[in-house]
Amino acid sequence: MNPFKTLLLLSSLLLGLTIPSCIVVQSNKTQTIQQGSHKLMSPTLGGKLFTSAWMQRSAEYKALCQQAYNIATERLLAATSNPRNKGKRWAIVTDIDETIVDNSANSVHQALKGEDYSQSSWDHWCDLGEAKALSGAVAFFRLADSLGVSIYYISNRDEVNKPGTKRNLIALGFPQVDEEHFMFRDASRQSDKTKRRNEVLRTHEILMLLGDNLGDFDHFFDVRDEAKRDEGVKLFAEEFGRRFIILPNPNYGTWEPAMNGGYPSLNDKDQKLRTILRSHK
Template sequence: MRKITVPSVLILILIIGGCTTTSKVTVAPAPTTDAIDAGKILTAAFQQKAAEYRALCYQAYNSAYRSLDIFLQERTSKPPAIMTDIDETVLDNSPYQVHQSLQGKDFEQESWFEWTSRAEADTVPGAVAFFNYAASKGVTIFYVTNREERERAATLINLKKYGFPNADNAHLKLKTTTSSKVPRRDSIAATYNILMFVGDNLNDMDGGFEKKSTEARFRETNNHFSDFGNRFIVLPNPSYGEWENAIYKYNFSLTPAQKDSVYRSILKNY
């Protein structure tokens, strides 16, 4: 996260506005703090306003259709299932990102609970159609998320609002004792043949990505080269994820200024 001054914020808003319209630019009221997180405003703008973001989501789900059709030709003794993440995979939480950034704040658990309790998240492009297609082919969908028990009711309301299949208590696997999805995956795999994993975080696909360094995550990604677009369907999320945690070496107590220093020390420059 970078702290920038108000004039810089106005320049950023002008740049974003200038990219999306040729009409007169309307400048938003200046924020009450100069601690706006400009990086996360830009990534939220990408998620909400870039046709390229939508195209990447379609690309991911188009791969999912092709893989599913191939996998369904293989008969197995267990019924077929798909394990999918929720946030930034089927539901779009970019308004939360904007809300926090404009107050100069990063993720906070309590404000996140307030956001999810509204059940107002829109869908990730392509998600509703794909999961309904899979359900129509007899595939059971499991929503494996690190949302918590207190978010259960609102999460189901949000999913049902858009007609996601299997949006019920039996198929919503929330975080309990661990954020790792491996135990939940294993429990589903005891009775189902999990055909594919869908998510914006590689931890949604395989435990080998969890709590690893950036370099180790790259190595693991290379090891799974042929899985991407096949068993592993990855959605874009430039705003947050294990990739960001790895950069900070999982030190969640860093201040915005300290995070800024980390970026300055590790990124390629010339």
């Protein structure tokens, strides 16, 4: 069965349809997902299918990404239009996942297996190097490179993911894809990017930061507290569209553990989701 037809079939279950006892999905190899004849598909996994479909198929998603990069281009051209006096060089700091490339194919792969995120699946996906560039991303970074701006890829991918990531970004046409400009998560596996951003600040002035997760901009947002994160949006309101350029990502992010109080099992996630949405007014 075509994966996209399967995606639509499984997604339709969220509308209240029942599913057969066995659905066969064809990907790299045939996989069988067993389900009870009257059991609805997990709304958590179904949600991943819907959000991935939107990212892969909607013109609106492409337009939002292009809009973000149009704004970033205006900021870049304005900042570099006048010769700089003596001082630090300009730099742009960018995240990778769902900021310059789309990894929704991996989310679909996991959902169709009836599974959530896993490190092994993610590592394999990174090794494949098949992520696609977001609309406007390659053109923007190539322009920045042509204007002499340093580009630092600060990502929470692990060191082991570097070879596949480099192949992927080079194939897509991104510039400055080298060891000097790659700042991945080290062996401590700390997601906080503050230390890495500060390393860039030692030698450069950061013109702008791009990301899909608010923690890509400031450590203030690296909390599992929805009210605190909302407070941060107000606190940094003037930075969005200026120094902070945010890309849309409905698939995952710190908002999930903030909403769920961590990373519970799929069943617990489902129950929390039902409770949250029913109580929301």
